Amino acid sequence: xxxxxxxxxxxxxxxxxxxxxxxxxxxxxxxxxxxxxxxxxxxxxxxxxxxxxxxxxxxxxxxxxxxxxxxxxxxxxxxxxxxxxxxxxxxxxxxxxxxxxxxxxxxxxxxxxxxxxxxxxxxxxxxxxxxxxxxxxxxxxxxxxxxxxxxxxxxxxxxxxxxxxxxxxxxxxxxxxxxxxxxxxxxxxxxxxxxxxxxxxxxxxxxxxxxxxxxxxxxxxxxxxxxxxxxxxxxxxxxxxxxxxxxxxxxxxxxxxxxxxxxxxxxxxxxxxxxxxxxxxxxxxxxxxxxxxxxxxxxxxxxxxxxxxxxxxxxxxxxxxxxxxxxxxxxxxxxxxxxxxxxxxxxxxxxxxxxxxxxxxxxxxxxxxxxxxxxxxxxxxxxxxxxxxxxxxxxxxxxxxxxxxx
Amino acid sequence: xxxxxxxxxxxxxxxxxxxxxxxxxxxxxxxxxxxxxxxxxxxxxxxxxxxxxxxxxxxxxxxxxxxxxxxxxxxxxxxxxxxxxxxxxxxxxxxx
Numbered sequence: 001x002x003x004x005x006x007x008x009x010x011x012x013x014x015x016x017x018x019x020x021x022x023x024x025x026x027x028x029x030x031x032x033x034x035x036x037x038x039x040x041x042x043x044x045x046x047x048x049x050x051x052x053x054x055x056x057x058x059x060x061x062x063x064x065x066x067x068x069x070x071x072x073x074x075x076x077x078x079x080x081x082x083x084x085x086x087x088x089x090x091x092x093x094x095x096x097x098x099x100x101x102x103x104x105x106x107x108x109x110x111x112x113x114x115x116x117x118x119x120x121x122x123x124x125x126x127x128x129x130x131x132x133x134x135x136x137x138x139x140x141x142x143x144x145x146x147x148x149x150x151x152x153x154x155x156x157x158x159x160x161x162x163x164x165x166x167x168x169x170x171x172x173x174x175x176x177x178x179x180x181x182x183x184x185x186x187x188x189x190x191x192x193x194x195x196x197x198x199x200x201x202x203x204x205x206x207x208x209x210x211x212x213x214x215x216x217x218x219x220x221x222x223x224x225x226x227x228x229x230x231x232x233x234x235x236x237x238x239x240x241x242x243x244x245x246x247x248x249x250x251x252x253x254x255x256x257x258x259x260x261x262x263x264x265x266x267x268x269x270x271x272x273x274x275x276x277x278x279x280x281x282x283x284x285x286x287x288x289x290x291x292x293x294x295x296x297x298x299x300x301x302x303x304x305x306x307x308x309x310x311x312x313x314x315x316x317x318x319x320x321x322x323x324x325x326x327x328x329x330x331x332x333x334x335x336x337x338x339x340x341x342x343x344x345x346x347x348x349x350x351x352x353x354x355x356x357x358x359x360x361x362x363x364x365x366x367x368x369x370x371x372x373x374x375x376x377x378x379x380x381x382x383x384x385x386x387x388x389x390x391x392x393x394x395x396x397x398x399x400x401x402x403x404x405x406x
Numbered sequence: 407x408x409x410x411x412x413x414x415x416x417x418x419x420x421x422x423x424x425x426x427x428x429x430x431x432x433x434x435x436x437x438x439x440x441x442x443x444x445x446x447x448x449x450x451x452x453x454x455x456x457x458x459x460x461x462x463x464x465x466x467x468x469x470x471x472x473x474x475x476x477x478x479x480x481x482x483x484x485x486x487x488x489x490x491x492x493x494x495x496x497x498x499x500x501x502x
Contacts, residue, residue, distance in 0.1 A: 064428035068453070128459060128467070131452035 009088025051331030076229030105165025105189030106335035110137030166338030188339030190229035226331025230339025253282020259393025296325020
C-alpha cells in the first residue's frame, strides 16, 4: 500500500507569538524576536541574545491541576497541536482512534525542570525528588499528552535528533501514512530549553552569537536559542479530499542521512544525500524547487556547508531558486525548529510570499545565493524544501508540493 | 519544644494536597478526608506525601510511614516524626 500524504492543518507557538498567524505576521514584518536576555539560576547569572516564547501564559491554555505534570515543552506541543487540529477542520472522517498517530520531535525533553531538580539535589543537598520529575521531563511526554488530548491511539513515538528532530518526525509520519500504518498523524516538534545551563553549554561550544542571528550574512557569529512548538496535521490525500479539507501542500518526498563524519562539524555530503533522497522519493525534478527554508543557523560553518550542499544538488538552478532562514526572526528552537519552520514554509506557499532572512548585512564570499535578504518577497512557490541538520551529523529534508496532481 | 497543634498540622496537610491539586481549593477538606478519595492519580498521591515532607521537613517515605489513608492518620505520622526529631516542623517549603 502506498498512500499520498498531505498537510491539512498547522499550529505554532514561537517567539513571534502564540499561533500560526502570529508567526506569519512576525515573518512578514521582519522584526526579530531576538533580544538580550538575562538568565539567572542557582545564584548564577548570564546574559545572552535569546528569543523566548512571546505572549504565552500557561493558564490561558491549561487548568491549574494540569501544570504539575506538563513541562513547557509538552505544553507548547499540546497548544500547537490543538491549533493544528482546529485548522484541519472537522475530524469525523476518523472515527477509529487507531488510525491517528502522534510523532513529535524534541532535543532534550524537560531540560528546565531537570535544571531545577539539579539545583535542589546537588546545590541545596535535598535528596528527595518530586515524584512527578520523571513523567514531567521524559522526552516522550509531549507525545503522550497529545495522544491523550485527541484520543489518538495509533503509532506514536518521539524522535530525538536534536535540531533535526521535528523534520525527522514529519518524515516518519509521512512514512507511516504512506505505508498504511496510520491514516492521520499529528507531527512536528517542541522544545523549551532556554535555560542558563543549556546556554552556558552551547556557549562553551562557541556556537552562540553574542550579537544576533544573521544567517548566510557576512559577519555572522553564531546561533541564537529560542523555544516553542510547531505542529502539522498529516493525512492521506484520499480522506482529505473526501472530507473537503483545505490542503496546504502534499509531502512529495522525504530524505534522511548521517554524515558519519563528525559530531559537530557538518559535512557537505550528508545534507546532499538527504536532499537528493527527498527529490528521488518525491520524484521531483530539482528545477521545480522554488524555495528552500534553510537550516540556516547563523554559524560560520553551518551556513557555508549548507550553501555548498545546495549548489551541489541544484547546480545552475541554485542561482534561480531562493533560500531563506527564518531563524533570524524566531531564533533556533532546536527540536521545535523543523516544526515551526515547516509551518512557515507551508504558509509561504499558501500566501505566495518567501519570508526573509533578516539581520542580513551583505554577502559572504562563501554564501552567495539569493537569501531573500531582509524583506519578504512575493513569489509563486509550487515546490519547497524544508531541511534540518543536527549535531551528530544527522540530516533530514522534506519536499512540499503545492499543486496536487491527480 | 513547642510542637505544632493538631489543627495547624491539618491545615498544612491540606496545603500540601492543594499544592498538588489546585482545583481542591474550593473543596472542603477535613481530618477524616480520605486522600485517595479526592480523585488523585497514584502519582499525585505520592506527590502529596512529597509535599508533606517538604512542608514539615520530615522523612516519611524513607521510614515507610506513607501508609496513612486520612488526613487525621497523616497528622499522627507527622506528629510522631516531629516529636522524634524534636523539631517545630518548619521545613524549607514552610519557611519560604
